[in-house]
Amino acid sequence: MSSLSLKQKLKSIAILTVGGYGVFALVNVFKCNEKFYKQVVMPLMHRLDPEKAHELAIFIAKHRLIPKSSYKDPAVLKCNFFGKQLSNPVGLAAGFDKHGEAIIGLRDVGFGFVEVGSVTPNPQLGNDKPRLFRLKEDKAVVNRYGFNSIGHDRVVESLDDIRNVHHLNYTFGVNLGKNKSSADSINDYVEGVKKFAPFADYLVINVSSPNTPGLRALQTKVALEALLKAVVETRNNLSQVTKPYLLLKLAPDLSYEECKDIAEVLKKKSCKVDGLIVCNSTVERPESLQSDHKSESGGLSGLPLNDVSTKMISEMHKLTDGMMIVGVGGIFSGKDAYNKIKAGASVVQLYTGMVYEGPPIVTKVKRELAELLMADGYTNVTEAVGKDLQQ
Template identity: 60%
Template sequence: MGLTSRQKLKSLVKLCVGATVMYSGISLAKGDEHFYKDYLMPLVHLLDPEQAHKLAVFTSKHRLLPKSQFTDPEILKISFFGKEFSNPIGIAAGFDKDGSAIIGLRDMGFGFVEIGSVTPLPQPGNEKPRVFRLPEDMAIINRYGFNSEGHATVLERVQKARNNPDVPIIGVNLGKNKTSEDAVKDYVEGIKIFGEVSDYLVVNVSSPNTPNLRALQNKENLRQLLQAVVAAKNSLQVQPKPPLFLKLAPDLSFEEKKDIAEIIKRKDCQVDGLIVCNTTIERPSLKSIHKNESGGLSGAPLKDTSTQMIKEMSKLTNGAFIIGVGGVSTGKDAYEKIRAGASLVQIYSALIYGGPPLVAKIKKELAELVEKDGFKSVGEAVGIDV
């Protein structure tokens, strides 16, 4: 007896669902770039941006996605401060604020992972909503305000990650509590807490979302802060001591950049490098409906500003070690920052639109550009345009 129309339709639906599941599974396993960009990420974007962020951290924490199959080529290997990076592409602070997803981020193919910002005491951050997608601009605006589970909880997670054979190079980005009356003390405490478990430390005084934080970049305030944190780092018992970085805002005047360059040349204020740069409070010709939301803008609109600032700070500091971040979504973007003076490069906002396969895409394109220009390693290209 033949099938009824209803039975045929039911069978067709089952077949379609099965094929879709199979296609999705194969695409996930292969890390198919177009599948993520055209199907999976738009589906994720149906969620509220902060909920989507939590889902991404959860997925990475539990290592639910297949490990990247891309093998880092030799040309991308780079060594600094006694550490060998299999590639120079890292995840910027702000994604994994509390150190929950360190190993999962290594699975994506990142050469290093920066967690934080971490504050001494737990704090909820600013009121919601506090993060907005700007898809027409390939950008994000956030005003999280250092939401953090605090030093103690994050320290425990970093120590646990250290016991995993897949542990990546880990940087810890340090912040201050919103209600703290002694910012210097907060940063010194962070140095002491994480100095023995991190591969590098970051003093973040450039977020626009904590009241008066950016004032710590002013000449006299910065001098006092750096004297204290450099002394704290030097007093650590661990050997070798972790490199200490200062993260800067893109909205500084040229005079302020010159002041910072002079301060970090002082022996008692000498950090090991800079991270250039944080999010911006500027709104350069944006199209999205959320363009006027307060907070820090990141993503594509920041790309050229960041690259130019890397070049400026490299010149002003006579070639300081720089981690470049801001608007990187292709290998070409990363290469421009490297040629401008960045030894390492971080991404974040582009990941929200491209998904995990973006990491391998950037590395592949970067390796091709480095080889095309005749360099034997990516390190040879650092600062070539300065």
Template identity: 45%
Template structure:
């Protein structure tokens, strides 16, 4: 990937006059807005060469050029999915999108934990709503798998009905849908991970999918704060449905990995490097419970080594976001080169052949980075 000669959050001409230190000293949400603006204006670097054939990945019938995606939360309003795909992501997930626009929680609501390369957010599903996002996507060609992450309005009388509306709205535009019930920033939302509530949610969501013209794959995104008993219950529900896969995991409310650091006590979900070991262990534990059901691994990926570990723990594909704040956009290229090298070093021909070869170690807590 050819990049402009700047190495902060983004390496873009629009930001060439801003040093890395200055960008990281900016309010985090302001810096994020500048990033989206730069991408929207077409100032992003584009991948200059095809991905290595070893990285080609099949996921729920989708053919990905590589298994590395942009996670939901970065492009909440589908403003820049095409530029992100052109940078070299194998998938781009936009959202979370709710039926009606909502402003989210009061600012400030996004905080860096500099010493640990972590981020705390309590955004609260701030987004422009179904209509605005649909209008942007309806005639857009995205050269990567396009995911739409759907959620519920904070003041909704029926969260499940909001997810059904999301399926109806985006089933024919998205390459896959993600049902996000794991954000800690909408009161009551995580209760949908409970047994009875999850049965109703998946029943209605998958019934809505069945009525769509196209059978779009549907993923469920779960929290890393679930214990093994809760994972048992979720797996039992999932295995009784035709849900296509899982995304493990969302942000954590735990703070043990960042205790005492500036901003660590802020309310919200913690992401970035401090989340890696917890989210990867939950991923492996989930893999043991759901057999060969596809899993997208997300949470704390920050290097080629951590990307490989997530796959070895049982992920079929991976997503990242927070690490780009600290590592720059060339992190994507470094990860893909590292994964290609790992495949070749093992004498294999495809990244899928490394998936799950350390699941047991990660599930038992015998592996960590």
């Protein structure tokens, strides 16, 4: 055998090997293989700067380059969300698709619904970079984006296109924030209600992000009452026939007394929103955190928030006599979602889980949740809502 033919043979073997791996990788990426994403794709993504990886993920979702999930949602996961039938109760939490660019791609991933935002009235850049940190050892993220937003008008254009050009009949909400420099916080939310009412199924009054100075003070009794009165009245006076539902998103750092005050405000007719989102990221730093980035300022999300959020869901469920709750915080498995549902959440959302496991986490959570529900004899997820509180 000549040395040239040996070289050629080695080259062929190399091409076959690399090509084989390439095909193997592509098949696994497009089949949304859970293990492959967790062990190969996401660690590769994590070689990128976190904010760049977020931008890349949005680009991929926006251009619908994420493979469509082939998982067919089982009947046990069907649920009613403010009169809309969802094929499953697992939604995407606010903060991923801040500008409403990627809703259709995110539906393809298998989310039952998507929440866009937070959106501020005027465009603003948010905080200086770096402002997003992975806490790998803790399966957590710290962010201090500070409401980077392209502003109401441009997000409205995008949503108008989705509803009126693509005729998308899919449930999504818009999470409303306020501008950092705003002199009139209440007006920022009122404007948001008016602007997004024609497009969104629900609107979120977000007074719980930790990265806008003074924002969380809007959760205190007097301020909250004034804010909720204004947004409820604005929504009720809209001329459109189908009006959006209003949800209030709360921080996990509220004391029990503060939660009680909020529940009292929510019982007033003039402040009656339709549901709660429990909860946003936390400013607390549990002792258990291992990662180098644990001391970065901002909101901590992911696994360390899981139990905190579940506990708060059951507290708010009791304090509000069973108000509709969207449960969010640290969901990585079907069991995490199930615990929140049994604590009183009607539907759930996740974000940080996707940072670590990629889009296949959506199918994994749904599949495991369906198995758990059926094992406990439920025929529908709604039957399990608040079950832990009734025992």
